[in-house]
Amino acid sequence: MRMINKDKDSKKAVALSYKEGLYAPQVVAKGRGVVAEAIIDQARDAAVFVHESPELVNLLMQVDLDQHIPPELYRAVAELLAWIYWLENRVPPGWQNERVP
Numbered sequence: 001m002r003m004i005n006k007d008k009d010s011k012k013a014v015a016l017s018y019k020e021g022l023y024a025p026q027v028v029a030k031g032r033g034v035v036a037e038a039i040i041d042q043a044r045d046a047a048v049f050v051h052e053s054p055e056l057v058n059l060l061m062q063v064d065l066d067q068h069i070p071p072e073l074y075r076a077v078a079e080l081l082a083w084i085y086w087l088e089n090r091v092p093p094g095w096q097n098e099r100v101p
Contacts, residue, residue: 013039014060016069018081024068025077030061049084056080 013036015029029039043050056076063069069077 011036011040012057012061013037014057014063015039015043016060016077022068024071024074025081026068027060027063027065030063030065049087051080051084053080 010032012032013030014027016025017028018025031039040050042048056073059073060069
């Protein structure tokens with residue numbers, strides 16, 4: 001999942017990764033300007049969902065690369081991930097059903 005923030009100064013992007021068995025998603029890429037554009041382009045090329053949320057991006061930009069998101073952001077990110085799974089008619093890893101009815 002990639003998240004972007006377009007403001008007057010510079011576009012920002014943060015990429016998150018969540019793997020089964022980890023306790024929280026990790027920040028795997030982040031940047032401003034041309035780096036943000038590259039992150040967004042790679043996400044779109046790979047058919048990865050891109051979500052625009054200026055507030056969440058600003059908070060995630062404070063997380064160091066390869067670090068898990070802080071507990072304060074668990075709910076916001078979990079709700080976003082649940083919404084993405086719903087949009088894609090999927091269920092999270094470890095759930096019993098393979099598809100949402």
